[in-house]
Amino acid sequence: MKQVVIIGAGIIGGAIAYEMAKSGWRVTVVDKAPEAGYGSTSNSSAVIRINYSVMETCAMALEGWTYWKDWAGYVDLPADRPIAAYKETGTLVIYRGEGQAMQKITEIMDQIGGVYERLPPEGIHHYLPKADLHSYGPAKLMDHPDFGEPNDELVGGAVFFPQAGYVNDPKLAAQNLQWAAEREGVTFRFRTTVEGFEVVNGHVSGVRLANGELLAADVVVNAGGPWSAGLNRMAGVTGDMTITTRPNRQEVAYIPGPVNMDYRHDGVVVADLDSEFYARPDPVGICLGSTDPACDSHEWVDDPDAVDTRFTDQWTTIVMRGAMRLPELHIPGQASGLVALYDTSDDWLPIYDKTSLPGFYMACGTSGNQFKMAPVVGKLMTHLITHTEEGHDHDADPLRFTLEKTGRQINLATYSRKRHINAESSHSVMG
Structure with missing residues (x-):
């Protein structure tokens, strides 16, 4: 069983962890915060909507809406666990x-x-x-x-x-994903700071922690939110990126x-x-x-x-x-x-992609508008990582991803780190 380390326990990192564990990966999530959803997720306005300026994002948002409509069914937690509520307005x-x-x-x-x-x-x-x-x-x-x-x-x-509509408690939604992922065998490690990455034979092989520990990894996913740009620089993967990210x-x-x-x-x-x-x-x-x-x-x-x-x-x-x-x-x-x-x-659309370092992936640049996509992003990143690790060249032949609920297929080149700035984007939080 291959080991993946996900950096970031927000709504995006939690969804990726949940979906990768269900697909058979051994998953560890690390986060410098004390709890899931403690960072930018807890400060999200948590609006759920389907209107965007780009076709692929609208399709993902409509797909995401179907999961929020049945959030309790998606996370499938015991009755004694509190569940985030979606309010349709x-x-x-x-x-x-x-x-x-x-x-x-x-x-x-x-x-x-x-x-x-x-x-x-x-x-x-x-x-x-x-x-x-x-x-x-x-x-x-x-x-x-x-x-x-x-x-x-x-x-x-x-x-x-x-x-x-909107989700009443975005931090609780991230915690729901943590609990669901833990049921699938995921390990969460909080108050854990990443200090670097190990590379063997040109492929990422581990994550170095500030306490000196090395977490072995076949795959690393950067879902660090506002901290993601620093993690990309730490990994040395910014050289071929035509789209960059910055905390705003x-x-x-x-x-x-x-x-x-x-x-x-x-x-x-x-x-x-x-x-x-x-x-x-x-x-x-x-x-x-x-x-x-x-x-x-x-x-x-x-x-x-x-x-x-x-x-x-x-x-x-x-x-x-x-x-x-x-x-x-x-x-x-x-x-x-x-x-x-x-x-x-740069264009307020996310980056969901591989990087120039084999085994190192990014789910970042969410620009305040991707909370609603989280369940879909979990599945999308699992699809992307699995096929790329099996040898598919996503840069040369961008993968397509079929949305399970609506059946629509989207081109993942839309979210490439090497794309040109998308002229269709509103270049705002409206996406």
Whole structure:
């Protein structure tokens, strides 16, 4: 039985561990944190949606939605174990202008079997009572003289996708995968720091730990989230990568919802591509984040362990953009929410691939939008690793992967480390 060491016990690493163990691999997961899902996974907004800008990602998201709909069945844990809950609300995507981008996405939905409903501007009020229907785009920074000033025209309309919602506890979802993987024989080692890699005859052979121990491995998978770029440099595998990844600092607001509605129970997931924010229900009321408009600069972080967790004007900007659309939003006097990191790639699409070091694989660059894909990524990476280790040249002849639930086949070259920047991507958390 071949041994695989997976670095990272977040939602992606846990799913890969679970699926590889079910396929007959002996799996060890190492993570520097004290628990599964303790890093960027626990800070995820955990939105489940099927609308993306790239065909393959839409297909994977629709497939992923089927697993979240029956999460308890997927992890198959004893009744006394707590299970993360998926709350289906649907996603309302608001757009400005004539909605050409949404036309492309709805055409993809028609091809893959995704469900949607087009709405005129006034249809937004069905989901967001008293929403301001004026267009505010393109987005501006707070120091712009026209910040918060509406345009003369209304938004173009919206598209509602019912196959969407959010997971109530992303960290618990990662722990669910840990428990399911342990049932399959996986070993998890926490508070364990990787210091290097052993290579024998040009193939990875082990993982060196900070305590001096060497974990033998036929395969190593880098699922380190914001720490993945450092691990790739440590392994010396960045030389042939045309797509790179970097930790990207983000702020998210958790505040009371609009005073005119019970957003905790009646709200939907919103992606406002005019005011440039996203929202989802939360026990506090509403969770607000940025859709990364062009005017916003990105804050890249060299050391993920040294990120500044204090709130800045980014928090205020996000909340004020939300208040443009939701004028009855209750804005507290003190910032609350979280500061966390995306593992962002150059085109905001993930890298699921082999590397220039035989036996070393990466599942990284998840860019804040791959939480919903986790069960599919586990199966995809198992397929990729198994066939590559059996001798298939994935670089020369990219593998294809058939999605089990929907039957659609996707080309894994889409997620290659050696791809060109994908022009179809939104280059944002919206993928």
